Amino acid sequence: DTEVTQTPKHLVMGMTNKKSLKCEQHMGHRAMYWYKQKAKKPPELMFVYSYEKLSINESVPSRFSPECPNSSLLNLHLHALQPEDSALYLCASSQPGWRELFFGEGSRLTVL
């Protein structure tokens, strides 16, 4: 069983919809990440939160809006997405400074 839980597992949305992806971890980690993975490509870093503060934004378009309500939760708010944003969105956590990230199972997003 993964200790990083992502919901929903699958999401289909139109380009005008507003939706959110959610991530929860109970390992006491204080760093949380959003990665995006397209088919046959490696995961690409989007955002990093450290101690509930956004520390890295890898030049992600504003239609993706991250939120870290507390040390266990991480959200990714989606609005006005494009079909090319369809991908597997992975949440991960670690202790700040640790090299090993622990990933959730991902949320498969399809934008129509």
Place this chain on the structure above:
Amino acid sequence: DQQVKQNSPSLSVQEGRISILNCDYTNSMFDYFLWYKKYPAEGPTFLISISSIKDKNEDGRFTVFLNKSAKHLSLHIVPSQPGDSAVYFCAASEAGAGSYQLTFGKGTKLSVIP
């Protein structure tokens, strides 16, 4: 420019034999390397890691070898089992960057044939 390269997109191995997955890197600042395993429709699972101060790290059936002069690392799985069939990602981290800057390779799909 790919800083972490896995040049073999796929590999097939008989059950019980050794699987060797290779990874090359170009950034001399990388000082920590990790291997992740990924099943379809699941997130990557951390498998094993190695610091640049070592040349070998072993965990059960999995051994990672690091050749710094060649900027090359490899993952050995002995003996290979059908449950090892998955995509394996090599990842690297720069000194002082913590866990923020994991750079992944494109992955190698391992198929272990019963």
